[in-house]
Amino acid sequence: MIDRAYTASLFVLYQLSIAAGIVLMPLALAMRQLGVSLPIHRVVESLGMAYDEANAV
Known part of the structure; x- marks a missing residue:
């Protein structure tokens, strides 16, 4: 259940x-344009990998 x-x-x-x-x-x-980037792709990738690993069990 957990x-x-x-x-x-x-x-x-x-x-x-x-x-x-x-x-x-x-x-x-x-x-x-100002030379700064938002690292949102890191969050999406890490959550996607965590979901895939949890779903594989």
Whole structure:
């Protein structure tokens, strides 16, 4: 039961991180013009890998 809740919460966090990346895209593009980058891809990748590992069990 805890494994299912953990996997579900990772899935929700993964989906929210993707949505945040989409919403923050204009800000990220503007910041790139200034030479600064937002590391949202790291969050999405790490949550995606964690979800895949939890789902594989």
